[in-house]
Amino acid sequence: MIDVRDLCENPETYRASQRVRGAQPSVVDAIIAADSSRKSAITSFEALRAEQNAFGKKVAKAKGEEKAALLAEVKELAVAVKTASAAADAAAAEQDALVRSMPNLVADGVPEGGEDDFVVVKTVGAPREFPDFEPKDHLEIGELIGAIDMERGAKVSGSRFYFLKGVGARLELALLQMAMDQAIEAGFTPMITPTLVLPETMAGTGFDVAHDAEIYRLAEDDLYLVGTSEVALAGYHGNEIIKVDEPVRYAGWSSCYRREAGSHGKDTRGIIRVHQFNKVEMFVYTTVENAAEEHQRLLGWEEDMLAKVELPYRVIDTAAGDLGMSASRKFDCEAWVPTQDAYRELTSTSNCTTFQARRLNIRERLVADDGGKGGTRAVATLNGTLATTRWIVAILEHHQNADGSVNVPVALRKYLGGMEVFPVLQLRSS
Numbered sequence: 001m002i003d004v005r006d007l008c009e010n011p012e013t014y015r016a017s018q019r020v021r022g023a024q025p026s027v028v029d030a031i032i033a034a035d036s037s038r039k040s041a042i043t044s045f046e047a048l049r050a051e052q053n054a055f056g057k058k059v060a061k062a063k064g065e066e067k068a069a070l071l072a073e074v075k076e077l078a079v080a081v082k083t084a085s086a087a088a089d090a091a092a093a094e095q096d097a098l099v100r101s102m103p104n105l106v107a108d109g110v111p112e113g114g115e116d117d118f119v120v121v122k123t124v125g126a127p128r129e130f131p132d133f134e135p136k137d138h139l140e141i142g143e144l145i146g147a148i149d150m151e152r153g154a155k156v157s158g159s160r161f162y163f164l165k166g167v168g169a170r171l172e173l174a175l176l177q178m179a180m181d182q183a184i185e186a187g188f189t190p191m192i193t194p195t196l197v198l199p200e201t202m203a204g205t206g207f208d209v210a211h212d213a214e215i216y217r218l219a220e221d222d223l224y225l226v227g228t229s230e231v232a233l234a235g236y237h238g239n240e241i242i243k244v245d246e247p248v249r250y251a252g253w254s255s256c257y258r259r260e261a262g263s264h265g266k267d268t269r270g271i272i273r274v275h276q277f278n279k280v281e282m283f284v285y286t287t288v289e290n291a292a293e294e295h296q297r298l299l300g301w302e303e304d305m306l307a308k309v310e311l312p313y314r315v316i317d318t319a320a321g322d323l324g325m326s327a328s329r330k331f332d333c334e335a336w337v338p339t340q341d342a343y344r345e346l347t348s349t350s351n352c353t354t355f356q357a358r359r360l361n362i363r364e365r366l367v368a369d370d371g372g373k374g375g376t377r378a379v380a381t382l383n384g385t386l387a388t389t390r391w392i393v394a395i396l397e398h399h400q401n402a403d404g405s406v407n408v409p410v411a412l413r414k415y416l417g418g419m420e421v422f423p424v425l426q427l428r429s430s
Contacts, residue, residue, distance in 0.1 A: 001100055001358035003378075005093075008032055017105045020112040020320040027102050033397035034095035041091040042289035045084035052077050073094070083360070100203075106320045107292075107329040110377030118332075118419035124303070125275045125312030127336040133402040135354040138338040138393040139270035144167060146425045148271060159268075160260060160275045164389075165423045171392055172278060174415035176253060179305060179387035180281040183251035186301060188282060193232040193252040196223040201235035204360040215255060216257050229254040230383040238360040243381050247286040247294055251386065254279065272344065277389035284382045287364065291380035296350040297333050302347040305386055308411035311335040311394050314343055316392065335394040346391055349384030351382035356381045 003216050007014045008279065011032060015025035052074070111119045129170050142148030147168025153161040164172055199209050202224045207215060207255055209224065214227035226232060229252030242248065267273035286294050299315065318330040327350035334343035357363070357378040366374035399407045406422040413419060 001099055001355060001356070002101060002363075003016075003354065004031065004104060005036055007151070008035060014105060014337045016166070017320075018102075019107055020110065021103060021323070022114060022321040023103065027098060031095065031098045031102065034091065036096050038088070038091040038095050041084070041088040045081070045088045047281075048077065048081045048084050052081050060182055064428075067416070090353045094385075096184060097160050101361070103323070103325045104206075104328045106323065107351065107353075109141070109317075110323070110329050111317055111319040112321075113319040114321035118316040118343040119319075119322070121315040121317050121331065123312075124306075124315040125336075127312055128338060128398055130338065135338045135397060135400060136404055137270065137338075138272075138277060138396040141396045141404050142270070142392075144424045145406060145422045147171065147392075147422065150270065156328055157275075159315055160273065162274060164392075167416075167419075168392065170416055171395070171422075172389055174412050175387045176278060176280050176416055178293075178308065178412060180251055180253060182301065182305060183280065183282060183386060186249070188249040188251040190358060191229070191233065191250050191252045193226075193229040193237075193254045195226050195232075195254050195257070196221075197226055197231055197235060198222075199224065201238065201360075202226075202231055203315070204238065205234045205356055206324070206359070208325070216258050216259055225252070225257040227256050228279065228383070229256070229281045230283055233302060234356050234381060235279070237269075237285065237362050240360075240381065241363045241365050241376055242285060244286050247284050247290065250283045252281045252283060254281070256388075272390060272393055274389070279414075280386040282349075282382075282384040282386055285362065285379050286382070287358075288377075288380045291353060291382060295331075295349065297330065298349040298382055299333075302333050302349060302384055306333055306335065306346065308408045309391065309395055310411075311398055313346070313382050318348075326350065326355050328355070330355045334389075336398065337394055337413050338397045344390075345393070346394060347385040350382065352381045352383070354378035354380055 002014070007028060007102070011028050014028045016023040017230075018028065037165065113118055136144075139148060139150065146166040147164065149163040149165060153163050184190055192321040196218070199222060202215065203209050209215065212225065217223070218225070233250050233252050234248070255276060259274050260273055260275060282298055284294055303315070313333050313335045316332050316334060318332055324328050330348060332345045334349040335346045337344045357380065362379050362381075363376040364379050365376055370373035395409065398404055399409065401407065404424045408416060409420065410422055
């Protein structure tokens with residue numbers, strides 16, 4: 001949720017933010033008008049309420065016919081007060097709906113445009129060349145080494161589901177454990193998070209529960225399956241005042257669920273775009289002043305993980321129109337996938353500034369000028385992916401051998417019992 005006071009004081013800043021997102025700047029003026037209406041309605045209500053209280057004192061002192069006349073006026077005034085109260089509530093609800101519909105203020109320097117208008121910040125490593133053999137895609141490799149079973153995944157659960165088995169299951173567990181170990185070493189508290197959350201938690205994180213086709217909903221229980229542990233971790237300190245003199249860092253391990261409703265026909269082969277996957281997600285609460293610096297740290301930790309699995313990648317500064325609702329700025333790390341001849345996203349880190357904290361009412365206590373207890377203000381929240389199922393795609397393809405076997409990145413070997421190669425399994429006769 002944006003800061004309404006700041007918007008009213010600096011409307012052109014917010015109009016500009018909407019324009020670079022490719023969104024309507026008119027919502028800014030609608031919010032300003034709604035704020036004015038809300039304040040006017042509250043003023044009218046309070047004036048009538050004060051008049052009602054004054055009448056109450058007159059009635060207490062009056063007698064006879066005077067009292068009867070005053071009581072009649074009091075009844076009329078009570079109706080007016082009730083009407084004014086309802087008008088104030090309606091004005092506040094209208095403003096709240098408008099404010100909740102507006103995305104976060106885009107940070108200075110974010111590229112303008114949509115999905116294809118990102119800026120490449122840097123490229124690390126070179127895409128592997130295959131002069132001696134034609135590279136296999138991750139699904140063919142996964143089947144050869146007994147790691148991925150899409151056919152039975154579809155049989156059990158439908159399209160975009162899969163089984164990881166054997167070295168595939170072990171590889172994912174190794175990746176996630178290595179990510180968690182790195183996070184703990186960096187000062188994160190490990191968390192196993194709920195994957196079902198209340199509507200207010202989902203909405204508080206910035207997801208549109210009323211219209212978002214990407215979210216799985218359990219209608220009977222009015223609960224939502226999360227697409228990232230960011231949701232649960234954001235809600236963890238909801239309606240609390242927390243101390244953020246030093247960043248509060250959590251690393252959430254969870255299964256994640258996405259309907260992929262807008263992805264018909266895209267990435268239908270293999271495990272690049274699926275309905276269920278596992279992930280370790282970094283989540284941070286910090287001060288507004290420290291948020292940009294913390295964002296760079298999160299990106300650095302993501303790059304550390306990519307270096308450990310020995311993948312060539314690039315970092316992109318995501319364009320404003322592709323930021324989503326909550327992010328003020330977002331960096332993606334994309335690894336090279338040889339058979340697609342393209343970079344594909346493996347990690348994403350977002351600075352959500354105070355947007356989520358305002359929606360979830362998460363604040364810090366300020367220190368007054370005299371050193372005593374001051375007021376409160378919203379904290380900043382950030383998130384970043386440290387490892388997820390999709391990494392298996394790039395690892396299998398980049399580290400493959402001509403026969404379909406896969407060399408295990410050195411850093412992962414200690415999590416795999418010292419295994420150096422995922423061998424091709426001998427085909428069994430049917």
